[in-house]
Amino acid sequence: MADLIRLFLLQGAFTKAKLQEIFGQELFSTLCSLGLLIQRGEDWASRIDLFAVAGLYVATDHRYMILPEDEIEEDVVMYVGMDSTGLVHTAPQYPANRVLDLCCGSGIQSLVASRYTKEVVGVDINPRAIRFARFNAQLNGISNTHFCLGNLYETTSGYFDTILANPPFVPSPSQECRFRDSGVAGEEILARIITESANHLAPLGKLFIVSDLVNIQQYESKLEQWWQGGAADKLVLSTADRNDILFSVPHCHTAFNQTWEQYNIELDEWLQNFHTSGLRTVNFGYILICQVDSTSKSSYYSRTIHNPNQPIHQYVQEYFQQRQLIQEQQINNYFLAMSPDLRFRLEISSTTGEREIELFSPNNPYFTTYQISEQMYRMLQDINHSQPKWETYATALNQNWLYELIYKGILYLSPQATTVKQNRRLKVPPSTEGLKIEELETKTTPTCISSYLH
Ligand SMILES: C[S@@+](CC[C@H](N)C(=O)[O-])C[C@H]1O[C@@H](n2cnc3c(N)ncnc32)[C@H](O)[C@@H]1O
Numbered sequence: 385m386a387d388l389i390r391l392f393l394l395q396g397a398f399t400k401a402k403l404q405e406i407f408g409q410e411l412f413s414t415l416c417s418l419g420l421l422i423q424r425g426e427d428w429a430s431r432i433d434l435f436a437v438a439g440l441y442v443a444t445d446h447r448y449m450i451l452p453e454d455e456i457e458e459d460v461v462m463y464v465g466m467d468s469t470g471l472v473h474t475a476p477q478y479p480a481n482r483v484l485d486l487c488c489g490s491g492i493q494s495l496v497a498s499r500y501t502k503e504v505v506g507v508d509i510n511p512r513a514i515r516f517a518r519f520n521a522q523l524n525g526i527s528n529t530h531f532c533l534g535n536l537y538e539t540t541s542g543y544f545d546t547i548l549a550n551p552p553f554v555p556s557p558s559q560e561c562r563f564r565d566s567g568v569a570g571e572e573i574l575a576r577i578i579t580e581s582a583n584h585l586a587p588l589g590k591l592f593i594v595s596d597l598v599n600i601q602q603y604e605s606k607l608e609q610w611w612q613g614g615a616a617d618k619l620v621l622s623t624a625d626r627n628d629i630l631f632s633v634p635h636c637h638t639a640f641n642q643t644w645e646q647y648n649i650e651l652d653e654w655l656q657n658f659h660t661s662g663l664r665t666v667n668f669g670y671i672l673i674c675q676v677d678s679t680s681k682s683s684y685y686s687r688t689i690h691n692p693n694q695p696i697h698q699y700v701q702e703y704f705q706q707r708q709l710i711q712e713q714q715i716n717n718y719f720l721a722m723s724p725d726l727r728f729r730l731e732i733s734s735t736t737g738e739r740e741i742e743l744f745s746p747n748n749p750y751f752t753t754y755q756i757s758e759q760m761y762r763m764l765q766d767i768n769h770s771q772p773k774w775e776t777y778a779t780a781l782n783q784n785w786l787y788e789l790i791y792k793g794i795l796y797l798s799p800q801a802t803t804v805k806q807n808r809r810l811k812v813p814p815s816t817e818g819l820k821i822e823e824l825e826t827k828t829t830p831t832c833i834s835s836y837l838h
Pocket residue numbers: 461462463464465467468469471486487488489490491492493507508509510513534535536550551552553562563564573
């Protein structure tokens with residue numbers, strides 16, 4: 385395993401004898417004839433990186449094309465990054481007829497989607513990406529994916545239940561890295577994907593995108609402007625804002641062979657672009673849009689998560705279901721419950737005796753850490769213990785707080801009370817005075833070498 389990691393992820397080189405020992409004579413010859421193993425001086429190395437991800441093998445170009453034999457005349461195909469795996473963990477995983485994977489690159493999103501979809505179409509503007517994606521489908525024995533060369537929607541036909549996109553999304557002073565750069569403000573391709581999606585989505589279709597989020601406070605109005613698809617629930621999952629320095633520095637680090645002067649020149653370019661393009665902060669996260677029945681109201685909500693390193697798609701699906709439930713009259717017969725993934729953390733100052741209360745989840749990236757007031761703590765405890773019916777608990781005063789906690793996934797509506805504690809009776813819903821909850825930011829996806837070697 386260590387040798388395979390060195391060979392396929394760290395650009396290590398081995399003697400021919402060692403590789404023949406690892407693969408056997410015949411497979412070694414096959415890998416050489418495919419151009420997958422190549423000679424480096426006396427030794428042999430891999431021409432590609434191979435990621436083991438989501439139960440699949442995904443081959444793609446090296447993240448750092450730094451050796452003489454790495455030089456190619458085409459655009460490089462993107463490595464499997466934390467944005468790639470983040471979208472894998474967030475995208476819907478229930479049966480669908482057709483899924484479109486825009487900007488498919490190595491094909492990772494398509495390959496995962498093929499498990500629950502009759503037909504997946506992957507599109508990329510880079511011919512090398514299409515070849516990698518087709519190779520990866522074969523490598524994994526997948527036959528219901530079709531990869532087409534094209535500029536976003538230009539070559540697609542028909543309608544899709546879900547459109548997935550991990551587009552180039554970085555606001556950049558350069559246009560050199562075509563899998564990364566998306567204009568000086570980062571939204572060139574993102575805006576096109578959202579605006580044109582309505583012409584390609586089936587009724588009640590979904591659009592799931594991973595992207596940098598530039599000036600995140602403006603997303604409600606940006607989506608209002610870009611989205612042309614009628615009634616929809618829009619959810620933005622974000623991580624943390626990066627200012628000019630935090631955003632620019634990782635993009636200027638070149639792994640290996642960069643002088644201090646070169647680094648400084650690049651940093652100046654990125655900082656200047658940040659300032660002249662109207663960027664105030666660059667967050668990172670997910671834009672998720674679900675079309676709803678035309679009789680339903682549209683909604684927008686933005687909340688904080690940890691970039692998912694494990695599946696959160698069920699929680700995302702539940703968010704959209706709860707949204708719909710809240711619109712229905714039957715809500716009165718539903719019970720309120722608290723997510724079992726959450727924990728309280730109480731800290732008491734030894735000097736003042738003051739209590740600080742946090743709500744957090746030790747291992748569910750769908751939640752961040754929330755600082756809550758004493759009153760909020762008591763209300764959540766009450767709900768947790770008594771699992772009240774909506775009609776007995778919701779009042780004109782506390783209703784908006786309850787919605788807010790449902791949108792955050794902290795509370796949920798269930799057709800039945802789920803625990804034995806349900807018989808504990810609440811006298812009256814507590815007052816809403818002093819209720820407070822503050823969502824703390826999480827870490828953004830690092831774009832530096834440390835994330836690769838981690
Ligand atoms: C960030 S990579 C995503 C790769 C892959 N989907 C993943 O999740 O790892 C973006 C991809 O978009 C492709 N691309 C850039 N502009 C495009 C366009 N106008 N139409 C289609 N693909 C495009 C690039 O070639 C690149 O493969």
